[in-house]
Amino acid sequence: xxxxxxxxxxxxxxxxxxxxxxxxxxxxxxxxxxxxxxxxxxxxxxxxxxxxxxxxxxxxxxxxxxxxxxxxxxxxxxxxxxxxxxxxxxxxxxxxxxxxx
Amino acid sequence: xxxxxxxxxxxxxxxxxxxxxxxxxxxxxxxxxxxxxxxxxxxxxxxxxxxxxxxxxxxxxxxxxxxxxxxxxxxxxxxxxxxxxxxxxxxxxxxxxxxxxxxxxxxxxxxxxxxxxxxxxxxxxxxxxxxxxxxxxxxxxxxxxxxxxxxxxxxxxxxx
Numbered sequence: 073x074x075x076x077x078x079x080x081x082x083x084x085x086x087x088x089x090x091x092x093x094x095x096x097x098x099x100x101x102x103x104x105x106x107x108x109x110x111x112x113x114x115x116x117x118x119x120x121x122x123x124x125x126x127x128x129x130x131x132x133x134x135x136x137x138x139x140x141x142x143x144x145x146x147x148x149x150x151x152x153x154x155x156x157x158x159x160x161x162x163x164x165x166x167x168x169x170x171x172x173x
Numbered sequence: 174x175x176x177x178x179x180x181x182x183x184x185x186x187x188x189x190x191x192x193x194x195x196x197x198x199x200x201x202x203x204x205x206x207x208x209x210x211x212x213x214x215x216x217x218x219x220x221x222x223x224x225x226x227x228x229x230x231x232x233x234x235x236x237x238x239x240x241x242x243x244x245x246x247x248x249x250x251x252x253x254x255x256x257x258x259x260x261x262x263x264x265x266x267x268x269x270x271x272x273x274x275x276x277x278x279x280x281x282x283x284x285x286x287x288x289x290x291x292x293x294x295x296x297x298x299x300x301x302x303x304x305x306x307x308x309x310x311x312x313x314x315x316x317x318x319x320x321x322x323x324x325x326x327x328x329x330x331x332x333x
Contacts, residue, residue, distance in 0.1 A: 147321030
């Protein structure tokens with residue numbers, strides 16, 4: 073199985089994520105779309121890392137750290153969304169403008 | 174030779190379809206709770222693809238940390254939120270064209286990678302690299318994960 077096929081799947085996932093980001097204003101839906109893009113990026117990264125035995129372990133190490141940081145990022149954004157919902161009763165990202173100091 | 178005659182090709186086709194259909198459902202499903210659930214399905218599909226590429230350790234890590242922790246965190250947090258109707262921007266046609274063109278350009282770029290993945294990640298190599306070369310990044314990632322734990326506890330205690 074050629075690496076290009078894995079990269080094609082990654083490109084399709086990336087496009088779906090971009091579509092979701094462009095068409096939604098709900099904060100959680102935008103987060104979920106960004107997570108699709110993150111999954112696509114991981115797949116592309118590992119597909120390219122698997123082509124060379126020298127880069128393979130480095131790619132694996134970077135992806136491990138990226139997944140950990142993504143879990144932290146999800147926590148931060150969900151916390152902001154819950155705080156926003158408690159204060160404004162809405163998840164519309166346009167409402168975030170009203171939080172300016 | 175038909176791709177259905179090779180078991181690995183069959184696994185690739187099924188897991189890719191699972192990932193793509195889950196991604197479409199994440200964007201299009203009416204309920205956010207189900208969208209978050211489909212994100213975990215996408216994570217499982219991606220983990221199978223990682224295994225096919227020769228990264229079974231990364232696949233296990235993806236399943237345990239990403240699907241098991243991050244997506245579950247979203248899922249349980251979303252249950253706390255009432256789904257308020259949001260006016261979506263009327264750019265669907267434009268977004269479809271943009272996403273389609275983007276996918277075509279990326280596929281054209283990726284079509285040069287015709288080599289087959291011939292790599293299998295040894296966990297000893299991975300841990301040696303993480304401990305010796307990327308130890309600082311590992312500590313930062315661990316601290317970032319602890320902040321997620323603190324966020325979850327703060328949200329559960331309703332201190333904000």
